[in-house]
Each structure stands twice: as structure tokens, then as C-alpha cells.
Amino acid sequence: MISLATEDLVIDIPERGDGTPLSLHVESGQVWGVLGPNGAGKTTLLHTLAGLRRPRSGRVLLDGEPLAGLRRKRIARRLAVVFQERQDGFPASVLETALIGRHPFLSPWDLETADDIGVARAALRAVELDGYEARPVNTLSGGERQRLAVATALTQQPALWLADEPSNHLDLRHQVAVMRLLRAQAAEGRAVLMCLHDVNLAARWCDRILLLYPDGTACWGPTATMLVPQALEGLYGQPLDVVEVGGVRLFVPRISVSLRKR
Amino acid sequence: MSAAEPEARSAGAVPAAPGLVRIWPPLLVLALIGVGSMLLAVAWGSVPIPLSGLFAVLTGDAEPLHRTLVLELRLPRVLAAFGTGGLLAVAGALMQVLLRNPLADPYVLGLSGGAAVGALGAMLVGLGALAISGSAFVGALLSTVLVFGLAHGTGSWTPTRLLLTGVVVAAGWGALITFMLVISPTERLPGMLYWLMGDLSYARSPWPSLTVLLLACVLIAPLGRSLNALARGPLQAATLGVAVRPLEWGIFVAASLLTATAVITAGTIGFIGLVVPHMLRLVFGTDQRLILPASALAGGSLLVLADIGARTLIAPEQLPVGVITALLGVPTFLYLLYRSR
Amino acid sequence: MGIADRGLPGNVVPALCAGAFCLLGMTQVLAGERLCVTDDRDRAVCLEQPAQRIIALSPGVTELLFAAGAGEQIVGAVRYSDYPEAANDIPRVGSHTRLDLETVLAMDPDLVVVWVSGNPPDQVERLEDLGLTVYFSEVRNFEDVAHSVRRFGRLAATGAEAERAADSFLDTIRTLGEQYADADPVRLFYQIWDDPIMTVNDSHLISQVIRLCGGENIFGDLERLAPRLDRESVLAAQPEAIAAGGMGEDDESWLEPWTGFPDLPATAAGNLFFVPPSTIQRPTPRVAEGAGILCEHLETARERR
Numbered sequence: 001m002i003s004l005a006t007e008d009l010v011i012d013i014p015e016r017g018d019g020t021p022l023s024l025h026v027e028s029g030q031v032w033g034v035l036g037p038n039g040a041g042k043t044t045l046l047h048t049l050a051g052l053r054r055p056r057s058g059r060v061l062l063d064g065e066p067l068a069g070l071r072r073k074r075i076a077r078r079l080a081v082v083f084q085e086r087q088d089g090f091p092a093s094v095l096e097t098a099l100i101g102r103h104p105f106l107s108p109w110d111l112e113t114a115d116d117i118g119v120a121r122a123a124l125r126a127v128e129l130d131g132y133e134a135r136p137v138n139t140l141s142g143g144e145r146q147r148l149a150v151a152t153a154l155t156q157q158p159a160l161w162l163a164d165e166p167s168n169h170l171d172l173r174h175q176v177a178v179m180r181l182l183r184a185q186a187a188e189g190r191a192v193l194m195c196l197h198d199v200n201l202a203a204r205w206c207d208r209i210l211l212l213y214p215d216g217t218a219c220w221g222p223t224a225t226m227l228v229p230q231a232l233e234g235l236y237g238q239p240l241d242v243v244e245v246g247g248v249r250l251f252v253p254r255i256s257v258s259l260r261k262r
Numbered sequence: 263m264s265a266a267e268p269e270a271r272s273a274g275a276v277p278a279a280p281g282l283v284r285i286w287p288p289l290l291v292l293a294l295i296g297v298g299s300m301l302l303a304v305a306w307g308s309v310p311i312p313l314s315g316l317f318a319v320l321t322g323d324a325e326p327l328h329r330t331l332v333l334e335l336r337l338p339r340v341l342a343a344f345g346t347g348g349l350l351a352v353a354g355a356l357m358q359v360l361l362r363n364p365l366a367d368p369y370v371l372g373l374s375g376g377a378a379v380g381a382l383g384a385m386l387v388g389l390g391a392l393a394i395s396g397s398a399f400v401g402a403l404l405s406t407v408l409v410f411g412l413a414h415g416t417g418s419w420t421p422t423r424l425l426l427t428g429v430v431v432a433a434g435w436g437a438l439i440t441f442m443l444v445i446s447p448t449e450r451l452p453g454m455l456y457w458l459m460g461d462l463s464y465a466r467s468p469w470p471s472l473t474v475l476l477l478a479c480v481l482i483a484p485l486g487r488s489l490n491a492l493a494r495g496p497l498q499a500a501t502l503g504v505a506v507r508p509l510e511w512g513i514f515v516a517a518s519l520l521t522a523t524a525v526i527t528a529g530t531i532g533f534i535g536l537v538v539p540h541m542l543r544l545v546f547g548t549d550q551r552l553i554l555p556a557s558a559l560a561g562g563s564l565l566v567l568a569d570i571g572a573r574t575l576i577a578p579e580q581l582p583v584g585v586i587t588a589l590l591g592v593p594t595f596l597y598l599l600y601r602s603r
Numbered sequence: 604m605g606i607a608d609r610g611l612p613g614n615v616v617p618a619l620c621a622g623a624f625c626l627l628g629m630t631q632v633l634a635g636e637r638l639c640v641t642d643d644r645d646r647a648v649c650l651e652q653p654a655q656r657i658i659a660l661s662p663g664v665t666e667l668l669f670a671a672g673a674g675e676q677i678v679g680a681v682r683y684s685d686y687p688e689a690a691n692d693i694p695r696v697g698s699h700t701r702l703d704l705e706t707v708l709a710m711d712p713d714l715v716v717v718w719v720s721g722n723p724p725d726q727v728e729r730l731e732d733l734g735l736t737v738y739f740s741e742v743r744n745f746e747d748v749a750h751s752v753r754r755f756g757r758l759a760a761t762g763a764e765a766e767r768a769a770d771s772f773l774d775t776i777r778t779l780g781e782q783y784a785d786a787d788p789v790r791l792f793y794q795i796w797d798d799p800i801m802t803v804n805d806s807h808l809i810s811q812v813i814r815l816c817g818g819e820n821i822f823g824d825l826e827r828l829a830p831r832l833d834r835e836s837v838l839a840a841q842p843e844a845i846a847a848g849g850m851g852e853d854d855e856s857w858l859e860p861w862t863g864f865p866d867l868p869a870t871a872a873g874n875l876f877f878v879p880p881s882t883i884q885r886p887t888p889r890v891a892e893g894a895g896i897l898c899e900h901l902e903t904a905r906e907r908r
Contacts, residue, residue: 047497050501051500052497052500052501071503071505072500072501072503072504072505072506073503073505074503075501075503076501076502076503077503079501080501081497081498081501083495083497083498085495086494086495086498087362087493087494087495087498088494089358089361089362089363089364089493090358090359090362090364090493090543090548091548092490092493092547092548092549093547096490096547096548096549097494100487100490100491100494100502101502103487103488103490103491103502103503103504104502104503106487108484108485108487108488109483109484156502307705308703308705308706309705309706309708309709327708327709327711330708330733331705331708331709334733335704335705335708335733336705444831447827447828448801448827448828448829449720449721449828452700452701452723453700453723453724456700456701456723461701463701463704463723463725463726464725466725466729573703573705577703577706578695578696578697578702578703578706579682579695579697579698579701579703580697580698580701580702580703
């Protein structure tokens with residue numbers, strides 16, 4: 001079981017008002033989607049929830065304990081982050097990169113065991129990167145890199161996933177595969193919170209939605225109540241059309257006739 | 263995923279203990295190269311000694327001249343060269359992980375300059391050996407604090423910004439060094455210039471450099487995997503459970519100490535810290551658990567070999583070894599840089 | 604071997620005898636008795652037998668040894684040891700700023716003459732640690748030149764020749780001194796290097812030569828032995844004469860830039876003089892020759908007033 005709670009949390013974005021203090025409760029089995037236009041603070045929120053940034057006020061509780069007081073190693077055993085940006089000044093191999101996810105579980109003198117390698121290989125297989133083990137990461141495409149980041153987090157076996165645009169760079173097939181993987185994680189008793197720029201991915205895969213407005217105001221709740229045209233049009237400042245496909249409401253931007261392709 | 267696990271085990275079983283398999287053979291090879299280069303350096307000098315004479319030194323019934331040449335002149339210098347080269351290479355490897363930039367180096371970031379200013383200043387004032395060492399360490403650490411502090415100043419630092427700050431600070435130290443050279447007594451200028459170019463004939467005792475090198479390797483060894491995580495960026499490292507700030511400061515203090523020890527032993531020798539880790543990564547990959555001890559061994563070997571050149575290329579005239587490492591290092595590095603694009 | 608037992612009066616007393624009178628008796632050394640002299644660091648340097656294998660670690664020391672009649676015994680010298688002619692054939696042991704210690708050792712010297720302010724102290728220390736007999740040489744005035752020659756003569760058992768050389772050197776200097784004792788002072792700028800412009804202060808032997816010739820070193824009061832100057836400060840000092848060496852024994856190019864300042868007294872009077880650098884910049888008996896040249900130049904300057 002996992003729980004991540006925020007108490008009157010205000011994320012620290014310079015030169016922005018406090019907005020709505022967030023009191024979220026992320027629990028086992030839930031998949032949260034954070035939606036908002038560019039610059040609304042989605043990534044900052046994600047980093048604050050991971051304890052990588054100090055909040056302006058309020059606090060984050062992991063399993064009931066204040067995140068700020070926990071050692072990084074303990075946090076790392078519960079929570080993994082999939083970042084949007086990655087640095088590879090020193091490109092390791094694909095397997096080595098996934099294997100680093102075992103770091104929180106190993107003591108300084110330990111070398112990775114066969115079990116650790118097994119976990120990493122299984123994670124690579126889960127994102128269809130088996131066979132790539134020996135490739136240096138700088139030879140991978142953007143989508144392959146993205147899947148490797150997911151595999152690294154998978155190797156970390158976290159109870160809570162914090163993912164920043166996990167579908168970035170992915171083709172449609174792999175978008176579905178990664179989303180399905182995250183849903184499966186939630187189904188196994190873990191929790192997922194991800195920032196998304198694609199409303200329809202949130203509509204399809206998330207059961208809780210947090211709408212983050214550029215001025216810092218926010219609202220959250222079950223997907224069905226949050227994903228309504230009025231709220232989303234206000235969020236993006238863009239008129240939307242609603243279509244229903246297979247029982248799921250999807251949203252497409254409404255474009256005036258004169259701009260349409262002939 | 264759960265269904266795949268039994269299969270995963272059997273696949274992973276091939277390299278049963280991957281670390282042991284991957285880390286020790288390269289280190290063993292490098293250690294052999296190190297011993298080989300030191301033997302070569304002891305055997306080869308401006309005065310030729312026949313092989314029989316060398317064996318006689320081993321067995322203890324050599325000519326007194328051969329004994330003195332090998333045991334009192336060459337051996338301490340060769341050991342000091344090995345220690346110094348190792349120190350510089352490890353310091354370079356550490357700085358590169360810290361900045362996630364293969365161009366980082368104690369020289370580029372001004373640590374060596376700081377140490378040189380510290381040591382030269384203490385020498386000019388006429389302080390003793392211990393004070394010179396302390397002063398060099400303070401200089402290197404001051405450089406570190408200055409570079410990190412300035413680059414950190416407002417908010418986050420990027421490796422590029424840090425590197426640029428380091429370059430500017432290094433230029434500042436360069437100006438101070440020139441100033442000290444100008445005000446120093448004329449007759450001491452040639453000696454100081456040799457020292458600044460890096461010269462192992464200043465190395466009286468190999469033990470400080472070897473001790474610090476061994477100590478550093480032992481202390482850094484358990485940090486290898488954390489450094490691997492840090493190489494992926496501080497945020498990623500933090501989410502993997504690394505206490506990033508303490509680790510970063512630890513690296514800075516360690517790199518300062520390593521650089522200062524090297525500078526005190528043999529002046530400012532360039533390019534070892536830049537080229538050795540870079541070449542090792544091309545051959546062995548990026549696992550710091552291998553790269554750091556490998557840098558110690560390969561850096562040591564490289565400087566030992568370069569010093570053979572310094573002693574014998576234009577003998578009896580003596581070259582500063584820094585000239586040799588620069589002549590080897592600059593083209594190698596440019597080539598590596600060109601190839602890695 | 605190595606540095607002698609300082610306490611023994613029998614060793615120290617003869618070493619303190621500097622005069623020819625005392626030394627004549629000393630050159631005949633009985634077998635087994637030690638040869639001792641005091642070097643320029645006031646240490647006693649002792650040999651069991653006259654030096655047969657000497658290494659000279661500066662061009663000046665090589666000259667002094669040759670002057671003392673010990674040139675034959677030099678087995679190793681440093682770069683630029685080019686006087687007298689025979690010095691060019693001596694095997695080299697590096698340059699005075701950086702010695703090849705291996706080669707020094709391999710020559711198995713019984714005496715190493717070190718240039719205190721020119722050789723790297725750490726390497727010299729190393730030579731002592733290795734058990735070699737080291738003589739520290741630092742020649743700062745005319746007396747030092749003569750003393751050094753005499754001491755080297757003693758150590759190499761070529762005392763008679765050394766005495767003659769030292770006496771003749773001091774005679775020349777003394778004669779010049781008497782000749783110009785009452786001469787009108789000439790304000791002189793002496794240039795020992797061109798880029799940067801360098802001169803010498805009054806503790807330098809060259810400045811003593813200038814004084815000997817009745818000249819006045821305009822930068823004699825500066826603190827450093829070889830101060831670096833810019834052209835402006837030389838122009839401001841208004842020297843009546845300028846003397847300079849060059850990159851060779853007949854290279855007068857350092858004087859040329861001064862001809863571009865016609866208002867400078869030295870230039871206006873045509874008092875730009877060349878002194879072959881090896882005759883005055885090395886502290887050896889050849890300074891007598893350089894002193895003669897410089898004195899003549901200054902006399903020329905006086906005549907042009």
C-alpha cells in the first residue's frame with residue numbers, strides 16, 4: 001500500500017501568486033493525470049512531490065511521514081520518477097542504464113546480483129527493448145530513450161510512479177504499451193501520477209485528474225467530473241469539440257472554418 | 263511482467279556476478295601495464311645500464327653506480343611519476359562525473375592554478391615544505407569554492423556555466439602566477455618555470471602521492487555506483503537515492519586534495535586528467551566502479567612513460583614532463599573530440 | 604667522503620690562508636693528508652686526493668677552473684660552457700637550470716662545483732644526499748674571482764698556475780682602479796638583456812666594474828639584482844652613456860633602438876657602447892678584459908664632453 005498526500009501545498013514558481021493550495025491524496029490503484037497548458041507548473045509540481053524541490057508552503061507526506069525529513073534512499077525505495085529530460089554526457093549501455101534502478105536497494109559495496117540483472121532484463125522486455133542491452137544509450141532514438149527511462153523506473157520497482165510526459169516521443173503503439181504498463185502497475189496496487197499534455201490520453205487512461213491553471217489555481221477530482229468541455233476550454237483557452245469513441249469522451253480543438261485545410 | 267521473471271533469471275544467470283567479471287580483468291591488465299611501464303622506466307635512463315647490471319641490482323651485487331642510479335635516482339622518481347599521474351587522472355575523472363562533461367579537468371577548472379598559486383606564494387615567502395603543501399591545498403580548495411560559489415550564485419548551475427566559470431578563474435590564477443614570476447628573483451625563474459610546466463625532478467619522495475592515491479581509491483570505491491547515478495544528472499541521482507549535495511562536495515574536496523598533492527609533487531602537469539579517463543571510457547564504457555581505479559592505474563602508467571621521454575629524449579638536457587604530456591595529450595584529445603561527435 | 608669534519612683545526616686553518624705566501628707551501632701535500640678549502644657558503648670542502656674528475660655546473664665555473672689550471676680535470680660541464688676553446692669538448696651534463704643527475708653520477712666525479720644562484724637547489728641537495736663532494740660557488744666581486752681561482756688550484760693541485768692567474772687578475776684590476784680613481788664620473792646605463800630590458804644593481808659584479816672605471820650605475824640603487832625596466836624609465840634617467848652586451852660577441856643590435864632617441868644625452872653624444880657579453884657578464888678572470896674595454900669606453904665618453 002502506498003499513499004502520497006499533500007497538505008495545503010503551494011509549489012514555488014517565481015513571480016506567481018499562491019493560487020489554490022493543493023490537498024491531494026494519491027493512493028494505491030489510482031492513476032492521476034495532471035493537465036495544464038505550457039508553463040502551468042506541471043513539472044514543478046512533479047518535482048515537488050518527489051522531494052526534489054522545496055514547496056513555497058505546505059508539505060508532502062509519503063506514507064504519512066513528511067517527505068522533507070526522509071533520507072533520499074528511503075524515498076527512492078518507494079517512489080520513482082520518469083523525467084522529461086535526460087543527460088548522457090557519459091552514455092552507458094542500455095542494460096547498465098536500466099540496472100541503475102537497483103541502486104536504492106544495494107549497499108555501497110554490493111555488486112548487482114543475477115536477480116537484479118533479471119529485474120532489469122524483464123523491465124527492458126516489458127518496454128520491448130530486449131535485444132538492445134549492449135547498445136550505448138546515445139545510439140537510441142528519442143522514443144527508445146523514453147521507453148528506457150520507463151524501464152529504469154520499472155527496475156526500481158516503485159510503489160509510486162511520478163512520470164513527466166511518459167508518452168513523449170512515442171509512436172502510437174508504444175504510447176498504448178506504456179500507458180497499459182502504467183495502468184497495470186496501478187492494478188497491482190501501486191499508484192501513478194503523470195503529467196500529460198494530451199487530454200485524450202488522460203481521458204483514456206486516468207481515473208483522477210488535476211487541472212493546473214497558469215495563475216496557480218487548480219481543481220481535481222474523478223475523471224468523469226473533471227473532463228468537461230467548459231473546464232478544459234478555460235484551461236487551454238481553446239474552444240473544443242467533444243466526440244465519443246467506444247464510450248470514452250475525447251476532445252478535439254475546434255478550428256474556425258476559414259483556417260481549415262481545404 | 264511477472265510471467266517473464268523465471269526466464270529473466272535464467273538469462274541473467276550467464277554473468278553470475280557481473281561486477282566481478284567486468285571489473286577485475288581490465289584492472290588486472292592495467293596493473294600489469296603499470297608494473298611493466300615502471301620496470302621499463304627503471305631500466306631506461308640517460309645512462310645505459312645493461313640487462314645483466316639490472317639483474318645484479320635485484321640480486322644485490324651490482325656495481326655501486328648501477329645501484330645508485332636504479333635505487334636512488336630512478337626508482338623514487340618513477341614511483342612519484344606513477345602516483346602523480348594516478349592522482350591527476352582520478353581527479354579528472356571525478357570532475358568529469360561531477361560536471362557531466364568530458365572536458366572537465368582540474369586544469370580547466372582552475373584547481374591546479376589555485377594549487378600552483380598557493381605553493382608558489384608559500385615558496386616566495388620562504389615557508390617550509392609542510393606549509394607549501396597546506397597552502398597548495400588551500401589554493402585548490404579556494405578555487406573549488408570560488409568556482410562552485412560563483413557558478414551557483416543565482417539559482418541552478420549548468421555544467422556549461424560551471425565550466426566557463428572555471429576557465430575564467432583559471433585565467434585569473436594564471437595572471438597571479440605571472441605576477442609572482444615577475445617579482446621573483448631572476449635566478450630562480452628557470453626553476454619556477456620548469457616547475458610550472460610540470461617536472462618530476464622536483465619529486466623527492468614518492469610516498470605522499472602514492473599514499474593519497476591509495477587512500478582516495480579506497481574511499482571512492484564504495485561510491486562508484488552513486489557516481490554512476492550522478493552521471494545521469496543530479497535530479498535522476500536524487501530519485502535513485504543518492505544524497506547529491508554531500509556527494510558533490512565530497513568530490514570537490516577529494517579532487518582538490520588529489521590535485522594539490524599532484525601539484526606539490528611535480529608542479530602543474532596537464533592533460534593527464536583530461537585524456538586518461540576519456541580514453542578509458544572509449545575502451546571500457548562508463549561504469550565509474552571500473553573507470554576510477556582504472557584511471558589511477560592508466561594515469562600512473564602514462565606519466566611514467568612520458569617521464570622516460572622527459573629524461574632521455576634530448577639527454578643530457580632534461581625536458582619538463584608537462585611538455586611531453588601536452589604533446590601527447592593535445593592531439594589525442596582533439597582526435598577523441600573529433601571522433602566522438 | 605662528502606663534507607669534511609669541520610671541527611678539525613688542521614683542516615680549517617690552511618683553508619683560511621688565502622694569500623699566495625701561505626698557499627705556496629700548501630700545494631705540496633703529503634700523501635694521505637686531506638686537501639681542504641672553504642667554499643662560498645663558508646663550508647669546508649675536503650678531498651683525500653687532488654681532484655681528478657671535476658664537474659662544473661656553470662659556464663663561469665668552467666672558466667674559473669681553466670684559469671686555475673684545472674681545465675684538464677673537468678670531466679663534465681653544462682650547456683654554453685664555451686670558453687676557453689677546449690671547454691667545448693667537455694661532455695655535457697645538462698643545462699645549468701636542469702641537470703641530468705644520472706649522467707653526473709655516471710661520470711663518477713670526485714668534485715662537483717655548484718653555482719649557488721644558478722643551479723636548482725633541490726637537485727643540488729640531491730647531489731649532496733648521494734654522497735658527492737660539492738663546492739658551492741657564488742662569485743660576487745673581484746676578490747671572489749681571485750679566491751675561487753686559488754681554491755680550485757688547491758683542490759686540483761695546480762696551485763702555482765692558479766696563483767699566477769689570480770695575481771695577474773688582481774693586478775689588472777688594481778691598475779685600472781688606480782688609473783680611474785680620480786676620473787670624472789660618467790652616468791652609465793648598463794643593459795644586460797634586451798627583451799625585457801634588464802640592467803644590474805650595485806651588488807652585481809658589472810656594477811663594480813663600472814665603479815672601477817669611474818662610472819656611475821644609474822640604476823645601482825634598485826632592489827633586485829637584475830631589475831627589469833621599461834624604455835621610459837631609462838629615458839627619464841638621462842644616462843650620459845649606454846653600454847650593452849648582445850646575443851653574441853659582436854652583436855650590437857641592442858644598442859640600435861637607442862639611436863631613435865636623439866635627445867637622449869647618450870645618443871646625442873654618440874656614447875652607445877658595445878661590450879662583448881662573455882667578457883663582463885661571467886664572473887671570471889676575463890672580467891679584467893671586459894673592465895679594460897668598459898673603462899676605455901667611459902674614457903671616450905669623457906673626451907666627448
